[in-house]
Amino acid sequence: MAVTLTDVANALGLSASTVSRALSMPEKVNAQTRERIQQTVHQMGYVPNQVARSLTSGRMDTLAIIVPDIANPFFPPIIKAVQARAARRGMTVLLSDVDEHAVDEIDRARNLAKRVDGLIMVSPRTASAHLAGLRDIPNIVFVNREVEGASFVLIDDGDGMVQAVEHLHALGHRNIAYLNGPKRSWSNALRQSAIESACARLGMTLSEFGPFEAQIQAGARAADLVYASAVTAVIAYDDLIALGVMARLTERGLRIGRDMSVIGVDDSPMSGMAYPTLTSVHVPGAEAGVAAVDIILEQLSTPGKHEPQIVELETHLIVRSSTSVPHPRDGSVAV
Amino acid sequence: MAVTLTDVANALGLSASTVSRALSMPEKVNAQTRERIQQTVHQMGYVPNQVARSLTSGRMDTLAIIVPDIANPFFPPIIKAVQARAARRGMTVLLSDVDEHAVDEIDRARNLAKRVDGLIMVSPRTASAHLAGLRDIPNIVFVNREVEGASFVLIDDGDGMVQAVEHLHALGHRNIAYLNGPKRSWSNALRQSAIESACARLGMTLSEFGPFEAQIQAGARAADLVYASAVTAVIAYDDLIALGVMARLTERGLRIGRDMSVIGVDDSPMSGMAYPTLTSVHVPGAEAGVAAVDIILEQLSTPGKHEPQIVELETHLIVRSSTSVPHPRDGSVAV
DNA sequence: CTACGGAAGGCAAGCGCTTGTCGCAATGTG
DNA sequence: CACATTGCGACAAGCGCTTGCCTTCCGTAG
Structure with a gap:
């Protein structure tokens, strides 16, 4: 049904490996050949099969973010920021809303961890001890939580x-x-x-x-x-x-x-x-999200063991009109 | 690193195919053998590799939902409902927020379509003609859009x-x-x-x-x-x-x-x-989400070509205190 | 007693792609 | 001119799992 790498290779009289390399490590392939390949790829409408790619490469090109409740307006900006940032690197984002069920969070994390390259946990409720149990998940970043031995983005x-x-x-x-x-x-x-x-x-x-x-x-x-x-x-x-x-x-x-x-x-x-x-x-939720993605991308691009990264962000007051000089109500409590 | 099917099979002196079958079509395997397999699986901590499974089976066990803006409070309930419903069938949900960029929507859909078993589009903005172009995506369901020749859930x-x-x-x-x-x-x-x-x-x-x-x-x-x-x-x-x-x-x-x-x-x-x-x-956004998931699951479980499904839901007014008898302002327009 | 049918499990061929290794030609060096 | 180098591609071995087909074995019927 779909056009495969091999189809393209055959059409050009090349081997699949060459075509593969032309796409993922362009510099390893002769410029002319690369050109021909790209044309054919385009014209045959070849699109790499993500799944097959993942199977061999181990890369999923996907990030996951777990939040307690997307209905809380604090989270959407984070999610959007994460999605946007990840998209720039060609990564898809898997979102999981645990509906404030802290218990599910750990399971969910373990589960998603196998389907993604990196995991962002925004979990203000879960007990630290539980979160610490997730430390071994590669490329996990906690947002707004301090978890010893893991990367995290802290908002002070x-x-x-x-x-x-x-x-x-x-x-x-x-x-x-x-x-x-x-x-x-x-x-x-x-x-x-x-x-x-x-x-x-x-x-x-x-x-x-x-x-x-x-x-x-x-x-x-x-x-x-x-x-x-x-x-x-x-x-x-x-x-x-x-x-x-x-x-x-x-x-x-x-x-x-x-x-x-x-x-x-x-x-x-x-x-x-x-x-x-x-x-x-x-x-700064969005900034925190971006920072988390950056930590992950950074780790992804450097093989080997990684030192936990820590980012700290600050908060500040925005004064609007709901605060003013006190104006005590007469006497004490009214009905 | 991770325990594979073959590891389990070897440990038991069975072939991988038997173990595989024991897990996915239990009735095709002798009860005793199945029992032994299950024990070993458990004890070795074997967890199937989703990616490998998807590669051969074509199933992704994932649904995607595309919404225009998760920050709009109308969508979170839909998303939550979809997630919950899908989770009951062991499916993961991939969420995509297109940030009101109708243009990206089509690309995004095409893109995600390859990584999932079903696609739910909640796209109030996009031109019908564009959406219709997505009709060929298998198991696509439109929420709140009428798209001829495709399944959709309409909220009247x-x-x-x-x-x-x-x-x-x-x-x-x-x-x-x-x-x-x-x-x-x-x-x-x-x-x-x-x-x-x-x-x-x-x-x-x-x-x-x-x-x-x-x-x-x-x-x-x-x-x-x-x-x-x-x-x-x-x-x-x-x-x-x-x-x-x-x-x-x-x-x-x-x-x-x-x-x-x-x-x-x-x-x-x-x-x-x-x-x-x-x-x-x-x-009834949540209901619409559930209906959409059900359509997809239904189609997923019945092989072959599917008739487009159509579900219609109704709306009704909830009266609260922002409406009352008219009380025209004096004369006309004030400053 | 032979034949046949069904159940249980093994075999092997992939799914589409990546990647280490190797051959070969073209280039550079003394 | 013989040799080492380098650059390009081909080969082939999988990644972990699924699945169609086949073998084996046993029970039952003819």
Whole structure:
């Protein structure tokens, strides 16, 4: 059915190996011959059979990326960046959404590992011990997780969180809340502790709520807790929760940015489009994805054992209109 | 390195073919032998090499789905559904985001077609003529596109749109707007004409704006046009645009649901969480994805030529709080 | 007792491509 | 002019698995 390498070779009176080489190591073949081959290839419509190629070469020309939830707007930019970067090197990307089931993640990773040349894990929830078990997978890169002995791209949430707290402090807030993200979230642990120490340093009172799932709905729930407390500003684990808080608080009659300041994390596209626009900590997800791909491509192109690569990226606060000077509600808690 | 079929066969003093059969056609092998084989397989940690298997069998055990933009909340549920359904049959899913570049879509499809057993195209933008060119790809299924001679899953937007118009009419609106989606969007054409005829039938005045990209930002732009017009309600091409409209209109001082009714399409998770919650036409994306997978699996399991399969799904309006009785702004246009 | 049919498993031929090795001609060197 | 070098391609051996066909063996029927 399909045209094979051999067909092309026969048509030209050459051997398959020559044609093969003309395509994959052009410099090893005479320029004229190469020219003839390319023409014939074109004209016969020959397309290499990836599978056969992989069988012998061991290369799959495919990368996989595992994310917890593509519905969370934080991930699509990463995925797109990874796809774009990989495509430039002729690689296909296999995406796997584990639907926040951390348990499946390890299996999924092992499974995909056999079908790809490299694996990018974006797994904020999974226990470190489990992830560490994947270290032996060749060309695996963890995004936003520190895994000893493996390559990883770290996004330092600390900076951004400190900036967020300082921003609120500068505006005059003294009593703020942090809405914790999912229970086992590694990012949450980082964010939480950065906020705690910043608050302590600046002498601010910090209340904590949660954990909450990284979903808008959870934010709505969080909002009522915030409403009942005496804080004048709240930092949410991520934009989704922040957005949920804003919606619910607005519904209950507070004006965001006036009666209550809200800060999200991720700087997702939504944050600029909510009303009011959401002050958020920019997390360079796309850059992290690109860095991960680059690590893999680099390793792929250099044979032998590889030293784990580590890349660190920074976060910073983007101030929009959901934060302003505190404007305490009269007396205390209203209905 | 890895344990191969032959290794297992040797360890047992059997031939590779027997072991192979024991694994893929268990009934063709003696129960006892099968038992022994399974034990050894387990104990040696043998895992079939997918690539080698694919080379001979032609099966890839992989499905691909091509979507225009995973950042659009309409798609993740489809993708998740497809992944889940495929996983139940032991199939992996390859996801491709073409970033709204309709042109790449055809290439991408051709490319992926060779690496998978089936292809699901969710391509609202691409010209029908182009899509039709992909008809020859075996086991291709189009979602939300009618492509003659191919299998497709159609989501009948008409019903939902008519319900939306009737809903507004019942509330007392007589002067409404439709915000067109992307220029070449097939869905948009359907939605638009359904609305036009419903409005005509009910004697309502319809203004149209757009085309707009399916992004929140575009909705903000649309909002200003809406603001300047005399309509009391607006139906947007999708939730994203509707959300953008709501945000911007709120910013300009209108109260959504009172000064302006807004209806979206897709019933994405966001619509229930915006403030106010967004009345939206529910589009069964996940169901469509599942249907598409089922068509493919069905065809995969029956050899030979296949009749194109057609599945039709319906849409319906979900009323929330962004729509209410009209409440015309004083006089005409304010600043 | 021979013949035949079916079940179980072995044999071997690939699937389409890559790649190490080798032959051969053309070129360069002393 | 004999020799070593180099560049181009051909040969052939697989990669790990599937599958059509064949052999062997046993049970049953004629």
